[in-house]
Amino acid sequence: MAGRRTGQADDSERPVLVWFRDDLRLADHPALHAAASAGTVAALYVLDPAQGGGAQMWWLHHSLDAFARDLARHGVRLILRRGRAGDIVPEVAKSVGAASVQAIVSPLPWLREADRGVGARLEVPLQLHVGGSLVDLSQVRAGSGRPYTVYSPFARAILKSGPPPAPLPVPVLRAAEVGAVASDQLDDWGLLPKRPDWAGGLRGMWTPGERGAAARLEAFLEDGLEGYDRARDMAGDENGTSHLSPHLRWGEISPRQVWHALGDRQGSDAQRFRAELLWRDFAANLLMQRPELPERALRxxxxxxxxxxxxxxxxxxxxxxxxxxxxxxxxxxxxxxxxxxxxxxxxxxxxxxxxxxxxxxxxxxxxxxxxxxxxxxxxxxxxxxxxxxxxxxxxxxxxxxxxxxxxxxxxxxxxxxxxxxxxxxxxxxxxxxxxxxxxxxxxxxxxxxxxxxxxxxxxxxxxxxxxxxxxxxxxxxxxxxxxx
Ligand SMILES: Cc1cc2nc3c(=O)[nH]c(=O)nc-3n(C[C@H](O)[C@H](O)[C@H](O)COP(=O)(O)OP(=O)(O)OC[C@H]3O[C@@H](n4cnc5c(N)ncnc54)[C@H](O)[C@@H]3O)c2cc1C
Structure with a gap:
């Protein structure tokens, strides 16, 4: 092979770095898929110091812990680093000798800015995949070519174009050799509350991670979906809604997986549930077109x-x-x-x-x-x-x-x-x-x-x-x- 003779690996032997963000899963992960079919895989998560929210950080700790173990079962080590992604991603890409960096598109303004920073500093391509939403939100446009600002026509436009793409299976992974690359210890990030430990109620209720997400979905399909249209509004009905929101938030399950798990079920319960998933996409669509959404009234x-x-x-x-x-x-x-x-x-x-x-x-x-x-x-x-x-x-x-x-x-x-x-x-x-x-x-x-x-x-x-x-x-x- 030419690469060996000249002493340079060709791209199919060079690792591909997957930069995980709010997509801590193995299944239906287009960036991981692209990496797995292109070469050996290295995995990175970067904690930005500006990331916050006490309860979110509790979840993130446990989600990363579960995800690192899931990756390890495939022989892949999750590299953890804290700091500005614009500096860290190019540095890690260089130290693993990555042929490219793969990630999933995010609607978050700070991550989109980080993408631009990383893209500008990387010596190899940064490829972004659609995976956090049902469809490619950049393509959902009104007749005028403008993005939608009202939910109903937005949802109709998506529904008109048929079901979202089917989810991808967990790919076969070949791990890149990254033993020498520095990684933080998750425990050192101090994401869990200590004094006081206010997380007892969270521990009692949630199982962060891809398996926890799959179990929630299964339980909802068995006990919650039937009657959802009415029960979803009843505050005291514990099975009235899916409780999938934190799993979706952290990407432990994709909206496409949830959508397709409903199969071809019709009727008001399934339709209403799909409509809620579309609200999630609609909100992401608003944030993408109006990054000031969290700070300024849109009217x-x-x-x-x-x-x-x-x-x-x-x-x-x-x-x-x-x-x-x-x-x-x-x-x-x-x-x-x-x-x-x-x-x-x-x-x-x-x-x-x-x-x-x-x-x-x-x-x-x-x-x-x-x-x-x-x-x-x-x-x-x-x-x-x-x-x-x-x-x-x-x-x-x-x-x-x-x-x-x-x-x-x-x-x-x-x-x-x-x-x-x-x-x-x-x-x-x-x-x-x-x-x-x-x-x-x-x-x-x-x-x-x-x-x-x-x-x-x-x-x-x-x-x-x-x-x-x-x-x-x-x-x-x-x-x-x-x-x-
Ligand atoms: C003031 C306010 C703040 C909210 N903040 C958040 C938030 O930070 N994160 C969040 O995920 N949801 C938020 N929601 C939306 C909604 O309350 C939650 O998504 C829902 O309660 C989650 O419970 P569930 O997974 O059991 O929902 P289900 O009824 O089972 O719905 C399934 C999924 O659809 C999506 N969804 C449902 N309703 C909405 C909605 N109104 N807008 C967007 N997506 C929706 C969620 O991803 C949810 O997991 C907020 C709603 C209000 C009124």
């Missing part, structure tokens, strides 16, 4: 809304002490498990941004710190949706009434009783509105309002009227200014 008139600065009310909301039982149940579920039911996410976000008139960015930041599925695209898009300031948003005058919502979606009170146990003995009639309960009822249930459990910072009607006035004034003021 400019909302950018200067006079939000109230109320650190005390924000802290009470965060700690599950707002005085609204359904809100507090959600916030405590979030703190304890790193996850919150979707319906309740909407209710707590609406209470914060409308009734309390607190900037959606404060709520979004808390979610990103405490959610194990904290995802910049889905989180920002959903917060903007609830606050009414996104391109695809509910109008500002639609304000969730937490009492009506609780009575509908936690009708038997099981959810509030689980997460707000100090109210558990209240009869159903008063459970969701202890502030209105007669003293005798509170006394019989052992609830001392204002002591064991707080009163809300503002009444439901008062908060709603204040929000309508503030939003209305502002939106009208903006419309007048725009017309002038």
């Amino acid at each position: 400019a008139e909302f950018e200067r809304l006079p939000w109230r600065r109320d650190a005390g009310a924000l802290a009470d909301w965060q700690r599950g002490r707002s005085g609204i039982p359904i809100v507090d149940a959600g916030m405590r579920q979030l703190w304890h498990t790193g996850w919150m039911h979707n319906r309740v996410r909407m209710i707590v976000a609406s209470w914060l941004t409308k009734h309390l008139l607190i900037d959606w960015r404060g709520g979004a930041a808390w979610f990103l710190d405490t959610l194990v599925d904290g995802d910049l695209a889905s989180n920002s898009a959903n917060w903007q949706w609830v606050a009414g300031c996104g391109t695809e948003a509910q109008p500002f005058f639609r304000i969730f009434n937490p009492l009506t919502q609780a009575r509908k979606f936690d009708a038997d009170g099981a959810y509030v009783r689980e997460w707000v146990p100090e109210l558990a003995k209240l009869p159903d009639r008063w459970l969701h509105q202890p502030w209105a309960a007669p003293e005798a009822v509170l006394g019989a249930a052992g609830v001392r309002l204002g002591e064991d459990y707080p009163r809300p910072a503002i009444g439901l009607d008062e908060g709603r009227n204040r929000a309508l006035a503030a939003f209305g004034r502002h939106v009208k003021g903006h419309a007048r200014a725009a017309a002038a």
